[in-house]
Amino acid sequence: MTTKEIEKLNNITKELSLKSLIGGGYKEFFFDKHFYRVIKGSRGSKKSKTIALNHIYRLLIYEWSNILVVRRHSNTLRQSCYTELKWAIAQLGVNDYFKCNPSLPEITYIPTGQKILFRGLDDPLKITSIAVETGILAFVWIEECYEIESAEKLETLAESIRGKYDNSEVFRQITLSFNPWSEKHWLKREFFDEETQKKNVSSYTTNYRVNEWLDQETIDRYEDLYRTNPKRARVVCDGDWGIADGLVFENFREAEMTADELKGYKPIQGIDYGWSNDPTAFISAYVNEKEKKLYVSDEFYQTHLKTEDIANLIKGKGYQDDLIMSEVDGRLINELFDCGIRRMQQVVKDKVVVGIVELQNYEIIINPKCSEFLVEINNYTWKKEKLSDRYLGQPIDAYNHLIDALRYAMTSLHVGVSLDIRESLF
Template sequence: MSQQQISIAKLIGKGYNRFWHSRNFYRVVKGSRGSKKSKTTALNYIYRLMRYPWANLLVVRRYSTTNKQSTYTDLKWAAAKLNVRHLFKFNESLPEITYLPTGQKILFRGLDDPLKITSITVDVGMLCWAWFEEAYQIEREEDFRTVVESIRGSHDDPEFFKQITVTFNPWNEHHWLKRVFFDAETQEKDTFAITTTFRCNEWLDANDRARYEDLYRTNPRRARIVCDGEWGIAEGLVFDNFQIQDFDAIEKIKEIQEIAHGMDYGFTNDPTTLVSSVVDLENKEIWIYDEYYELGMTTNDIYKMITGKELLKAYITGDSAEPRLIKELVAKGVRRLHGSVKGQNSVRHGINFLQGFKIYIHPSCVHTIQEFGTYSFKQNAEGKYLNEPEDKNNHIIDALRYSMERYHLGKKKKRKGTYEALKSMGL
């Protein structure tokens, strides 16, 4: 590293010096968006892997398919940033990264296949480090503990250490991560835990920085989480009847056979969203299993997205405030897309209806989880909560309301979309 005259201090910038050097068993960072926590972690692991020949790294996300577009890409970027990319072999298909001079490995797994984690072995050294990225998506503490138990072994090198690194954006103060790593009374022993924000990211461009700053004016509750990296506060939430739960969507669809799809539309400032759920009317349960959330989508983009999800023939309720867009999509082939029914107090009625269900959110639906954890009632000048929700943090929730209209407005219930839902899952 010194021969290439790279200054690590200049490379990582400010805010992460203690994190970089920490050898605590648990090294935990919760942070705002744009706080460079993932990029810094990637740089740190490439640097450390070259320094310690006995080390191998396991990178874990809730779903294995998300590693390739996130952690794998970040580690590949880090090797290039350190001018050592030629020393590593990058296997895109697995994915897997090998340090060529020694054969040390960086392995990638998802908690959706725990057996592939507990049975991992390495040829060189030992599996002594693990990085849990976007750990907020891990809904069960016991799943996390199972992986931690696979980080074991010892070495006669006096510098040997085992370590679990955890990085995430916080959303709800009731998540087990807060109790385990940030509450003083219950914090795990040998833990280094910090909170970072976008302010320590010198390389964040001016437009992104201005957008974060403006959030304090337009949406203070969301700014607390997105900008300050603090926990979402449950007080004043519109919904307290939801929980994050892993479930087999295919089995739910086969069992209940009542499917609902809803869409909300946006462009520059608001996203276009689509949410899909299984509706158990008898037991008053909604099982949200799929979502889509993206800014700047054209009509053609939306059509391609719906096509990709195999929902061209599905019964979809979209925001009636965009009749031209709905008409264009119908003309392209989204034949059963129709506008929502809006009238006096329709938002309130729709929310009341949803509050009568137990809502289960699949952990892959990250934007849905974020909205349910921040959608709150308005407050008056004295800070008292009013019986009127803020029109913020609700683009998925609005789409969900639209999808439920046919159940509480007396519309026909025979259009289930079961075939399309199963087809979109490859069945």
């Protein structure tokens, strides 16, 4: 770059007016330097556009910084965060200094070679092996972070931006943004509850009222929601915690049951296999068909479990002699048999909705220690058509590993019928 070009860029950053770019409500957030900067908010609260402007601004003034942008699924990045960051570049008037590659996607700041990289958590190896040519990977933005199933997956990301750098002004930060989700989600526990939140955290809640550029029609629609659906207005308008919209199951509660209370209940077990992105999920429950009650009593839920690890967990919980209804995987079932788990029966995975309907006929009581199942059932929702906001007749393909295991377990109630009939149901 020429001296004249450098001076022009310096003038741009000096003359930036936050008020004119993003309006009010975000000054503290914009300059926050905590390691975790977490923001939840209602629709129309301009949080994504503010974060995009903030990261382009940082790339301009911190020549040592590079940025990683993450979502649960890589194919959602191009139409969301990538587009927002291109918009921010245009807003700042610095298009000539950036090269945008939509096919990767990737954004490069031409004067220094600093990068904005985009990755999905559906490819964890690409997350852990990220390297940059100039400076350091200093900032991570995780958009719609409620899609991430566990705090452990976030920790893996955090490891990618730790390390030493010989510059006193350097700081690192993970920004998490999302629309409010179920109060049972791990995000609330990790970042918003004072008793359990991580260290070095700043958390924010915002709403549509700080967005000066919302049109009146949109504002009227939000405000009318207080009249027509006050419960939903808390989430959509106020950015508050609530129950996930469109829950598949609403027939559940959290409680413990004693051995005396479980007299007349039948024990059932089920397992759904995974490896890296998806966990291996095992569930144990008790069913009272007459009273239509189901008690979820025990679980395990872990990634990277080898066959011997699975067998040891089953044995450690004392279920090795019980009938376990299993996802179809002949090789794994044979290996588990050799490890001493010898009462497993395969159940095919399709026709999910039929299994859901059966579970909806029961009151589901959940032992509080089954924390992963509580997260799933509080976040397992019906798919929604994007344009019309209409619910579809299929659930989302997320928050369903233990729920799938429970569907399999329920097929043990039909052991008296043929395997073909049982497989046709699920």
